[in-house]
């Protein structure tokens with residue numbers, strides 16, 4: 447039986463992705479070669495890459511003037527590539543959690559970082575109403591904080607300053623006005639596909655903003671990958687195939703609007719269960735609660751039951767709910783492929799466990 451998978455990333459993927467990718471691993475479209483065996487320069491793979499890029503543009507309504515890239519190195523490589531390419535003297539970073547903190551560390555290698563942070567309250571909210579200096583090279587945000595369970599739901603506009611967003615963990619979960627962003631990026635392994643490929647959506651005019659007097663290794667230049675259509679070196683072939691399957695699946699269900707509705711349904715039920723419970727509590731400010739990573743903890747008097755609940759949930763086939771090691775407690779990651787059936791199973795496990803132990 448397939449488990450109810452709440453892993454934070456890699457995470458649950460859609461059934462059509464699993465089925466079609468397994469078939470392509472045995473034989474790609476009846477050509478007598480596996481997707482693992484074909485050349486990335488073959489016409490078969492070029493068609494897959496082209497279709498994947500086109501589907502990204504269609505599903506996310508990406509306007510003219512943007513390139514869609516599929517790279518290696520993870521979102522973590524982007525933490526370094528962004529300042530390496532674009533940080534001349536000063537950048538603004540909104541620090542909303544562990545991943546933003548890591549991005550800031552890389553940026554500081556190349557210039558000054560002006561930072562607004564919610565760290566003093568353990569990143570349990572998204573800072574608002576802050577000022578951004580007009581003379582920064584770019585603004586960096588993390589739209590969903592996978593570990594702390596907060597999320598930014600609006601598309602910010604800081605007076606036309608280039609806005610760069612790490613959307614690793616809420617990509618494709620809602621409509622986004624891409625025109626507000628200079629760049630959107632993320633590791634695929636949370637909402638888009640298996641681990642091993644990084645997506646980058648970059649406005650082409652950003653190439654004019656690359657620091658001119660810095661020598662940047664070829665592989666770390668955005669221009670290299672834009673010019674070669676993500677084929678400067680061997681791209682992660684099977685991952686791109688799998689990403690295409692996700693995009694086809696999202697489109698078939700009604701696109702990001704449909705994903706948006708499903709995300710609400712899943713998160714509403716889980717937060718309602720938490721808020722009505724005497725045992726579980728959400729540490730996150732209500733208006734900033736993530737729909738993708740539902741973080742919750744035990745009330746103090748039940749703290750020693752953490753392990754028991756995780757074991758009980760596992761017996762009910764709910765896996766992956768242990769909180770990140772830096773936060774403790776629990777985290778149910780409810781990405782696009784998570785169904786109401788999965789959520790209902792977890793809700794039942796929470797209620798039954800509470801009835802037995804509270």
Ligand SMILES: *Cc1c(COP(=O)(O)O)cnc(C)c1O
Nearest residue numbers: 520521522545592612614615633
């Ligand atoms: C997982 C995650 C990352 C790191 O991604 P890698 O692909 O492992 O480098 C960065 N940012 C966010 C928001 C994440 O959730």
